[in-house]
Amino acid sequence: MAFRHIEVKPLASACGAELSGADLARPLDDDTVAEIRRAFLDHLVIVFRGQALTPERHVALARRFGTPERHPMVRAVEDHPEIIAVTKLEHETANFGGIWHYDLTFQEKPTIGSLLYALEVPPHGGDTLFANQYLAYETLSDGFKAVLEGLDTVHTNRAWAPREAYGGQRSIRLYQDDWRALEAVHPAVTTHHETGRKTLFVNPNSSMRFAGWTEEESHPLLDHLARHATRPEFTCRVRWHPGTLVFWDNRCAMHYAINDYHGRRRILHRVSIGGERLPSRTVSPVPKGVAA
Amino acid sequence: MINYDITPIAGACGAEIHGMDLSRDLDEEAVDAIRAALLDHLVVFFPDQTLTPDQQIAFGQRFGELDIDRFVVPMEGHPEMMVLIKEPDETVNFARIWHSDVTFQERPAMGSILYAVEVPPYGGDTMWANEYLAYDALSAGMKKLLGGLRAVHSARGGYGKAVLNKRYDQTKRSMKIYRDRDHIAEQEVTHPVVRTHPETGRKALYVNGAYTERFEGMTAEESKPILQYLYQHSIRPEFTCRFRWTQGAVAFWDNRAAMHYPINDYHGSRREMRRITICGDQPA
Numbered sequence: 001m002a003f004r005h006i007e008v009k010p011l012a013s014a015c016g017a018e019l020s021g022a023d024l025a026r027p028l029d030d031d032t033v034a035e036i037r038r039a040f041l042d043h044l045v046i047v048f049r050g051q052a053l054t055p056e057r058h059v060a061l062a063r064r065f066g067t068p069e070r071h072p073m074v075r076a077v078e079d080h081p082e083i084i085a086v087t088k089l090e091h092e093t094a095n096f097g098g099i100w101h102y103d104l105t106f107q108e109k110p111t112i113g114s115l116l117y118a119l120e121v122p123p124h125g126g127d128t129l130f131a132n133q134y135l136a137y138e139t140l141s142d143g144f145k146a147v148l149e150g151l152d153t154v155h156t157n158r159a160w161a162p163r164e165a166y167g168g169q170r171s172i173r174l175y176q177d178d179w180r181a182l183e184a185v186h187p188a189v190t191t192h193h194e195t196g197r198k199t200l201f202v203n204p205n206s207s208m209r210f211a212g213w214t215e216e217e218s219h220p221l222l223d224h225l226a227r228h229a230t231r232p233e234f235t236c237r238v239r240w241h242p243g244t245l246v247f248w249d250n251r252c253a254m255h256y257a258i259n260d261y262h263g264r265r266r267i268l269h270r271v272s273i274g275g276e277r278l279p280s281r282t283v284s285p286v287p288k289g290v291a292a
Numbered sequence: 293m294i295n296y297d298i299t300p301i302a303g304a305c306g307a308e309i310h311g312m313d314l315s316r317d318l319d320e321e322a323v324d325a326i327r328a329a330l331l332d333h334l335v336v337f338f339p340d341q342t343l344t345p346d347q348q349i350a351f352g353q354r355f356g357e358l359d360i361d362r363f364v365v366p367m368e369g370h371p372e373m374m375v376l377i378k379e380p381d382e383t384v385n386f387a388r389i390w391h392s393d394v395t396f397q398e399r400p401a402m403g404s405i406l407y408a409v410e411v412p413p414y415g416g417d418t419m420w421a422n423e424y425l426a427y428d429a430l431s432a433g434m435k436k437l438l439g440g441l442r443a444v445h446s447a448r449g450g451y452g453k454a455v456l457n458k459r460y461d462q463t464k465r466s467m468k469i470y471r472d473r474d475h476i477a478e479q480e481v482t483h484p485v486v487r488t489h490p491e492t493g494r495k496a497l498y499v500n501g502a503y504t505e506r507f508e509g510m511t512a513e514e515s516k517p518i519l520q521y522l523y524q525h526s527i528r529p530e531f532t533c534r535f536r537w538t539q540g541a542v543a544f545w546d547n548r549a550a551m552h553y554p555i556n557d558y559h560g561s562r563r564e565m566r567r568i569t570i571c572g573d574q575p576a
Contacts, residue, residue: 011536013415013557098530125303129529227524232419233557237534239301258529260303 005032008039008046015132015253016236017043024051024061024245033064036247040065040113041195044253045130047238048245053117055080055269062115062271065247069111069274072104072182073160075173077269086116086268087171088261095266096172097257100131100230101205103250106157106182109275111250116270121240125261128238128246129230131254136229137189137200148200151188152211153222157181159205185211192251193276199252200229229254240268251275294322298329298336305422305550306533307333314338314542315347323354326544330403331492335420335545335552337535343407343542345370345566352405352568359394359401359569362476363451365468367566376406376565377466378558385556386467387450390421390527391502393547393569396447398481401547402572406565411537415558418543419527419534421551423496426526427486430497438522441485442508443499443515447477450502482508487575489548496549497526498575526551548572 006021019039022032040046053061059082062068068082077083088095103111116128137145162179188210190201204226209218238246248255250272296311307329312322329336343351349372352358358372367373378385393401406418427435449455453474485507487498501523506515534555535543545552547569 010414012417012555013412122303124300127302127534232553232555235555237417256529258303258532260530 003035003039005029005035006039008043010043011045011047011238012236014135014234014236015044015130016047016238017045018047018049020049022048024048025053025057027060028064037065040247040249044132044134045236045238045246045248048247049241049243051117051243051245053245055083058083058115058117058269058271062273065115066112066273068271071272072107073157073174073179075175082271084270085171086257086266086270088259088266089171090263090265092171093259093262094170095257095259097255098259099205100129100226100254100256102201102203102254103272105155105186105201105203106184106206107275108184109277110184110186112273112275113248113250114270114272115245115247116268118240118242118244118268120265120267121242121244122261122264122266124239125258125264126240126266127258127260128240129256129258130236130238130248131230131234131256133199133201133229133234133252133254134192134197135234136225136231137198140200140228145189148188152185153188153202153207153218154209154211155184155186155203155206156208157183157206158208190251195252197252200225201251202226202229203254204229230256240266294319296322296325298333300333301337301535302533304425304531304533305334305420306337306535307335308337308339310339312338314341314351315343318351318354327355330544330546334422334424334550335533335535335543338542338544339538340540341407341542342540343566345373348405348407348542348566348568349373352570356402356570356572359571361394361569362397363447363469363473365470372568374567374569376563376567378556378563379466380560380562382465383556383559384465385554387502387554388556389500389502390523390551390553391500392423392498392551394447395445395483395498395500395503396450396477396479396481399574400483400572402570403545403547404567404569405542405544406567408537408539408541409564409566411539411541411563411565412558412561414536415555415561416563417534417536417555417557419532419553419555420545421527421531421553423498423526423531423549423551424489424492424494425531426497426522426528427495429528429531430525435486438485438497442482443485443519444480444482444505444508445503446480446505447503448505451477453477480505483575487548490573490576492549494549497522499523499526500551527553548575
């Protein structure tokens with residue numbers, strides 16, 4: 001079906017497309033929203049260039065696609081509880097999201113998607129990679145697919161545990177005082193709510209083990225999946241400019257923030273859309289006495 | 293006096309050079325500028341060129357003697373020119389693994405110059421990785437260990453009889469490989485695992501998953517844990533750039549300090565590139 005309100009140009013074969021013809025600073029009509037959603041479902045990652053968004057418009061835009069969620073770990077920007085600032089300043093070396101991951105899968109309802117908007121970016125460096133996890137699933141052997149479809153993985157927020165790296169010097173401000181361990185169990189292969197396609201849903205940043213398995217037992221498979229899931233053939237690479245907005249589908253795409261711009265400032269605003277519970281196969285937690 | 297500008301495309305490596313016409317006879321100043329940019333950025337891109345094979349060869353000869361590939365049947369009448377083609381009905385692409393070119397030779401390539409004749413509308417990008425950064429990011433202990441090691445390289449994994457029989461016999465492929473060179477594919481050479489770049493003096497990690505077989509003096513099995521780690525480490529996104537081709541674009545990379553990977557995500561589309569390779573020295 002052709003697009004009438006927007007133009008869609010793929011960035012790579014696996015995922016990613018640049019959309020033009022929509023001015024996101026103005027309220028969008030329903031037809032345009034429907035076309036954007038279709039491009040989003042087709043390409044997993046959609047990129048708008050040259051936008052001029054206020055925080056209010058950013059949140060309002062996200063509302064056209066779902067309900068913004070509050071980040072459980074990162075302090076929101078002032079007056080906008082739905083927005084977090086993804087910031088790395090000139091003197092900082094650690095970045096935010098510098099590992100392949102799905103966002104916030106330790107929640108019972110993982111994030112559906114995020115709208116990330118660039119306020120200030122380096123002239124080069126600071127790109128973001130995305131990886132299509134439908135393809136990651138589809139390229140597995142039938143035998144391995146069958147194995148994974150019988151497994152759930154345990155997702156934790158361990159990567160967010162208070163430690164030196166997240167000290168007060170960092171621009172990303174966490175809710176540290178009331179940090180507590182969270183876990184959620186999700187199927188290793190999920191079915192996308194809207195497309196009905198199966199996708200690999202294993203998160204290198206938070207899937208610590210298969211439900212019912214020890215971490216040690218899980219490592220060989222998890223490590224293999226992490227490598228397979230991010231093969232270059234499944235990826236695209238998005239370069240940011242001020243005014244770029246990227247909206248990705250966190251149900252079927254992982255992402256990676258490349259930390260190659262020390263000495264430069266990079267500031268983006270993120271609004272994430274809250275999710276739905278994924279049907280997990282393993283209902284009971286790990287039995288007592290089994291190392292977990 | 294030429295007017296050109298150099299624009300980096302990523303933090304780690306890669307820069308576009310605008311304002312040069314490579315089909316012309318470049319003056320010394322332009323050649324020096326390209327060489328300096330190559331040393332700085334490891335891979336430089338010249339969009340929108342129009343080159344005949346002779347012009348591409350003449351351009352390459354400004355940077356050194358050209359190499360003749362031992363395994364790939366060249367363009368007719370141009371032994372220095374390799375034609376990389378993937379037809380719409382083919383699924384396997386050429387050199388589909390992170391690698392540095394021809395490290396199975398005693399004197400691997402100094403660099404390669406790739407020219408896009410026909411590319412898909414999207415897909416078929418190439419990635420490069422900066423192996424100075426890969427080396428720099430290792431721990432002091434690992435640097436010390438690797439600094440004392442040499443690795444054995446051969447073309448077996450790419451052009452050995454077993455591989456060719458398996459990969460090339462079943463389907464008709466557009467890339468023609470000589471079938472009588474198994475004795476060359478079986479030849480082993482050793483190179484330092486960390487090489488010092490002859491021009492910049494910087495240290496670069498110099499192993500790759502395509503041609504490196506093992507550490508000298510060790511078994512393949514003993515070598516595997518560290519080599520596997522290094523293959524993963526050497527291509528961390530922080531060390532890379534990714535170039536999207538358009539027809540007429542030229543990429544020129546420093547094979548002594550950069551690895552590359554052609555992304556095979558364009559089944560159903562045709563892609564044709566022409567490559568020449570500049571002879572290098574013995575890694576030290």
